[in-house]
Amino acid sequence: MKQLIAGNNAVMLFVLxxxxxxxxxxxxxxxxxxxxxxxISFDDHFINEWYNLRPLFQKYNAKVTFFxxxxxxxSAGEITRLRQLEKDxxxxxxxxxxxxxxxxxxxxxxxxxxxxxxxxxxxxxxSAAGFKPTSYAHPGGNHNAQVxxxxxxxxxxxxxxxxxxxxxxLGFQMxxxxxxxxxxxxxxxxxxxxxxxxxxxTDSGLTIQEMKEAxxxxxxxxxxxxxxxxxxxxxxxxxxAYGFSVRFLEAILKEAQKENLDFYTMxxxxxx
Numbered sequence: 001m002k003q004l005i006a007g008n009n010a011v012m013l014f015v016l017x018x019x020x021x022x023x024x025x026x027x028x029x030x031x032x033x034x035x036x037x038x039x040i041s042f043d044d045h046f047i048n049e050w051y052n053l054r055p056l057f058q059k060y061n062a063k064v065t066f067f068x069x070x071x072x073x074x075s076a077g078e079i080t081r082l083r084q085l086e087k088d089x090x091x092x093x094x095x096x097x098x099x100x101x102x103x104x105x106x107x108x109x110x111x112x113x114x115x116x117x118x119x120x121x122x123x124x125x126x127s128a129a130g131f132k133p134t135s136y137a138h139p140g141g142n143h144n145a146q147v148x149x150x151x152x153x154x155x156x157x158x159x160x161x162x163x164x165x166x167x168x169x170l171g172f173q174m175x176x177x178x179x180x181x182x183x184x185x186x187x188x189x190x191x192x193x194x195x196x197x198x199x200x201x202t203d204s205g206l207t208i209q210e211m212k213e214a215x216x217x218x219x220x221x222x223x224x225x226x227x228x229x230x231x232x233x234x235x236x237x238x239x240x241a242y243g244f245s246v247r248f249l250e251a252i253l254k255e256a257q258k259e260n261l262d263f264y265t266m267x268x269x270x271x272x
Contacts (some may be wrong), residue, residue, distance in 0.1 A: 001254065006133050009013075019028065024146070026079070034189050034223075034224075035219075036188055036219035036221070036223060036225075036259060036260075036261045036262070037187075037261050037263070038218065038222070038225045038227070038256045038264070039064075039197070039224050039227070039265065039266055039269060040062070040065070040227045040249075041064060041065040041066070041197060041226075041266055041270060042065070042228065042229055042230065043067045043095055043137050044068075044095065044191075044231070045068065045069055045070055045073070046230065046231040046243070047068075047074075047081055048078065049232045050232065051081040051084070052232070053232055053249075054085070054088065056249070056253065057088070057090070058088075059085050059253075060254065060256070061257075061263070062253050062256070062263045063089040063090050063091075063263065063264075063265055065091040065093050065135060065266040065267075067093040067094065067135070068092060068093070068094060068126065068138035069098070069122075069139065070096075070097070070099060070122075071094075071122050071125035071129065072122070072125050074079050074125065074210065081147055082129070082131065086131070090204070090265065091265035091268075092131045093135035093136060093267075094133035094156075095137045095139060096118050096119075096122060096139045097118050097123075098117065098118060099139040101140065102118065102138060102139065102142050102147040103143065103144050103145045105118055108144055111146060111150050114150055115246075117259070119151070134155065134157045134267045135156060135160065135265075135267045136159045136160070137159070137228070138159065138160065138161055141161050141162030143159075154269060157267055157270050157271075158169075158267055158269060159195075160196070160197055161196045161197070162197070162199060162228075162265060163184060163185050163197060164198075165177050165179055165210075166204065178210055178214075179198055179210050179211070179213070180213045180214050184196045185198045185225060185227075186224065186225055186226070187225075187226055187269050188223055189224070189272055190261045191270055193237070193270055195266075195269070197228040198214075198225075198226065198227050198228070199228060199229065200229045200244050200248065200252070201229050201230055202243065202244060202245055203237075203242070209265055211255060213253075213257050214248070215255050215261060218259070219260070219261060224269060225261075229243060229244035229249070230242050230243040233246065
């Protein structure tokens with residue numbers, strides 16, 4: 001009986017979400033001052049794996065953002081590779097010192113304790129390595145207004161959250177939205193500094209057709225589609241690995257080129 005109730009609630013929520021996103025999507029009009037764009041970012045500490053994608057980025061003249069976590073463990077080789085990626089035109093952002101659950105940290109330690117644990121040490125390591133991040137990605141997409149206020153007070157000009165197109169709860173499909181019906185993953189160049197990017201990892205279940213439709217929408221509306229992933233994978237994930245298919249990424253880059261989309265780093269969105 002409880003499962004039936006949960007299922008009915010899931011269906012109702014799905015219907016309400018669909019109605020809302022459809023209405024919101026209809027309100028998005030063409031930005032006459034901008035071409036469509038795409039902003040892709042990558043999270044965590046897969047630096048060597050990201051570096052190996054340089055030829056792919058160069059092939060499509062793409063620039064992206066790398067959000068680094070646990071910078072205390074950066075090796076000399078990783079720093080060299082990050083500097084080269086930055087020289088290539090990519091952005092080096094920050095993803096936390098310990099990759100902690102921000103709301104729990106700030107509840108337990110207060111704003112100052114959160115800053116001293118998650119922000120200050122890691123930014124010190126980044127600075128020592130020669131990087132000055134101005135963009136931040138929430139670990140696990142976990143945050144609240146108090147967390148955001150600490151980040152903005154520390155000089156970040158844009159902070160990125162997580163958007164997922166499909167979500168299950170207790171085995172029930174809560175929603176399964178086509179990316180083109182998710183207006184919050186399209187940047188309107190309106191100086192908004194708290195944004196959402198769509199997860200493209202393999203467990204997202206996204207298809208290249210859905211990506212094509214989303215990029216066509218970005219082109220048609222003069223907005224910027226925001227996407228993100230983790231580790232580059234060349235086969236199905238094994239042993240708890242999480243990340244995106246390199247083949248899927250190349251299909252996205254190829255379609256972005258076809259749609260003549262401009263590539264943006266995260267900080268560039270608010271600087272334009």
